[in-house]
Amino acid sequence: MKVRGGFVSNSSTSSFIIDKDKLNEEQIDAIWNHIEYSKENDIHCFSTDYKDEWNIVEGDDIIGGETTMDNFDMMTFLKSIGVNMDDVGIDGQYEFNIYHELNDIREKQREIILNEMRTRPIEREVELPLKLRRLAFIAYLHCECPECGNQLRIYPNDVDKELFDEDVGFVIQCRECHRFFRLLEKTDVWKWGIVEKGDERFTKDKMHLFSKELEKKVYGNED
Numbered sequence: 001m002k003v004r005g006g007f008v009s010n011s012s013t014s015s016f017i018i019d020k021d022k023l024n025e026e027q028i029d030a031i032w033n034h035i036e037y038s039k040e041n042d043i044h045c046f047s048t049d050y051k052d053e054w055n056i057v058e059g060d061d062i063i064g065g066e067t068t069m070d071n072f073d074m075m076t077f078l079k080s081i082g083v084n085m086d087d088v089g090i091d092g093q094y095e096f097n098i099y100h101e102l103n104d105i106r107e108k109q110r111e112i113i114l115n116e117m118r119t120r121p122i123e124r125e126v127e128l129p130l131k132l133r134r135l136a137f138i139a140y141l142h143c144e145c146p147e148c149g150n151q152l153r154i155y156p157n158d159v160d161k162e163l164f165d166e167d168v169g170f171v172i173q174c175r176e177c178h179r180f181f182r183l184l185e186k187t188d189v190w191k192w193g194i195v196e197k198g199d200e201r202f203t204k205d206k207m208h209l210f211s212k213e214l215e216k217k218v219y220g221n222e223d
Contacts (some may be wrong), residue, residue, distance in 0.1 A: 002212050015099045017064035022087040028063055030081045030171040032056050034072065036069060045073040057102040057109075064102045068090075117171045117180045122193035128152070128181065130163075146175035147194065171195070180188045 005197060030037045033065045034054050038045050043193065046052075052072040054065035065074065079085060090096040138155065141163060145152040152174045170183040172192075179196035 003064040013066075013068050013157070014074075015064060015066035016078075017062050017089045017098045017101065018078075018083065018087055020061055020063055022059075023063070023083065023181050027081050028058070028084060031063060031065070031078075032129060034074070034077055037081075038072075038077060040079075041189075043077060045077045045080075046081070047071040057106050061099075062105075064089075064098065066102055067077075114171050116180060117195050118169050120180070120182075122182065123196050124182070125184060125191060127189045128192050130154070145174040145177060147179045148174060150174065150176035152176075152181075172187040191211050 022091070034045075034056075049217040052067075052069065054067045054072060054074055056063065056065045058064075063180070067074075073088070075085070075088075078088060087184075089098055128143050128145045130143050133142045134138055140156070143152050143155040144150070152172070154163060154172055158172065159170070163170075166183065168183050168185065171180055173180050178196060181192040182195055183190060184193050
């Protein structure tokens, strides 16, 4: 594993990876909940804004994280919770091998999670009046999330084909409140169902859902 000394410069893309056998359970939980943990334990890491939360990825043998804006000083945080920095692999702004390793794990887990969401019970039915928005470089479908009221965006890379060609059963997730929605019927105003919410373990902004049920499916754990 490659290790780079020093700190990643502020406000840049960066990522890290650690073998889980180098950590204890408390450290793993602290990494998952690094914003709240830093607040509760008075660890000063530049920012404690949820918008600066790193996206955490956990696999069978490793845990890591990546961010496009490292205002939260993860390296200081890791040192503060007793992680041996010699065990930490770090990517900088122009090095993406760790990022790709984390992304591969995340995409495999995402497929398992989405398949599970297609069979989860529906909590209640809602309507999502999707609207097409265009930015300088990307077009996305947008509406207000009926659960939290924030923007529920569907980008082209969230679907394998054109959204309007998707079959009933297509699942999306609100990037703010992390609720899952399953398409029930295509009408003028599309009808969706809010999928039953479990005991999730997730990070902001990305699709990470680790309920007790899903942990067995994602990791193959029997405990």
